[in-house]
């Protein structure tokens with residue numbers, strides 16, 4: 150300041166000095182200047198704690214995410230596969246089991262709840278390393294360039310996966326059809342970058358926490374501000390705030406996987422609090438009959454079920470189905486969006502009995518299920534032989550002691566143990582048993 154006011158020998162030199170000074174102060178004010186980031190909370194110990202939490206949480210997210218894809222049995226039939234171009238990435242697929250009957254409820258409840266709960270941790274982690282993202286020069290060597298590219302995939306991948314996941318559960322099918330491949334490919338890119346980063350950083354994180362601990366001084370701490378501002382909160386306090394944020398999200402979202410008062414607390418999520426209404430059919434609905442254009446024209450007196458197989462095409466009215474042996478099974482609905490119901494008391498005809506009528510008296514094969522619904526992504530689904538053979542797998546006609554309501558799939562719907570909701574086709578019109 151004072152410098153600039155002094156008289157200079159020539160106007161030109163003064164101008165040059167003036168702009169150089171201005172440029173220097175401007176540079177110091179940019180996020181790329183080490184002095185720009187002044188929070189005394191930043192430090193490699195703080196980053197290490199958040200990183201280790203993410204290591205556990207994101208590994209769980211990746212595993213449960215891959216399981217969710219496997220649960221659709223995408224390799225069984227193209228109608229189950231929302232990512233048909235997966236290629237080698239489908240190497241791990243297996244026949245999804247039918248037990249324990251709450252399996253998908255658990256894996257997908259964890260996937261969505263952990264994803265929501267990790268948001269504050271992810272944001273805090275990004276905040277803790279943000280000076281590094283702006284550091285100049287952007288690239289120092291070939292090795293450094295490679296690391297920067299992997300960081301781009303890591304940060305971009307993390308933001309992309311969390312955003313697409315959160316938007317999908319909040320705004321149901323915002324990206325119709327395309328959500329599944331986007332989130333699936335994104336997961337592989339993100340997790341590859343994540344593993345590379347963790348491989349480099351976990352040893353460092355463990356070392357730092359063993360030696361200095363969270364608040365201890367680390368020599369040449371790469372994340373400590375060179376010009377720290379006065380403290381307003383301790384590192385421990387900042388971590389506690391992140392933890393409190395996560396806890397709040399946990400309390401306001403986990404309830405969508407439970408009944409009773411817990412569900413009332415699920416304020417943050419669709420199909421959470423207070424939605425389902427009361428009565429025997431008073432549990433969560435994904436799409437109502439009206440939403441997919443189902444009317445009594447399709448499901449009223451004129452409805453019949455077609456069952457196809459080696460025995461030909463057989464037709465059954467609802468009355469005829471009700472006259473067959475009826476079985477009960479206590480099974481939940483567990484949606485890919487993470488919400489689930491507790492066990493409902495379904496009653497109807499065993500899929501294996503229908504397979505026997507279709508010409509497969511023992512060891513029935515899989516079945517292609519088609520709804521009377523004319524369009525929409527979930528109007529058809531294929532079930533594997535292990536699912537057809539499970540005695541709890543039903544073409545349900547009733548639930549909790551009453552006829553199915555129109556919204557829960559009247560006149561008949563599929564219910565299969567441990568399967569994702571998308572395989573529990575509503576308003577069924579045709580079953581085709583055989584090689585799929």
Ligand code: HEM
Nearest residue numbers: 196197200201203204278281303304307347350351354371
């Ligand atoms: C969503 C996952 C994660 C994201 C987006 C992320 C992002 C980042 C970024 C952008 C940096 C700055 C890199 C640089 O230019 O130096 C960084 C540094 C660091 N990360 Fe992560 N990270 C994640 C997970 C993890 C995990 C699982 C660990 C393991 C404990 C970890 C430990 C560290 C450590 C110790 C540093 C400081 C490195 C240093 O400057 O010395 N991070 N992270």
Ligand SMILES: Nc1nc2c(c(=O)[nH]1)N[C@H]1C(S)=C(S)[C@@H](COP(=O)(O)O)O[C@H]1N2
Nearest residue numbers: 433434435484520527557570571573574575
């Ligand atoms: N015909 C048809 N069946 C369907 C769907 C659909 O859109 N159409 N949605 C599925 C999905 S995604 C879920 S989670 C369950 C929800 O069943 P509910 O609405 O009875 O709870 O139904 C499944 N069956």
Ligand SMILES: [Mo]
Nearest residue numbers: 484485570571
């Ligand atoms: Mo669903």
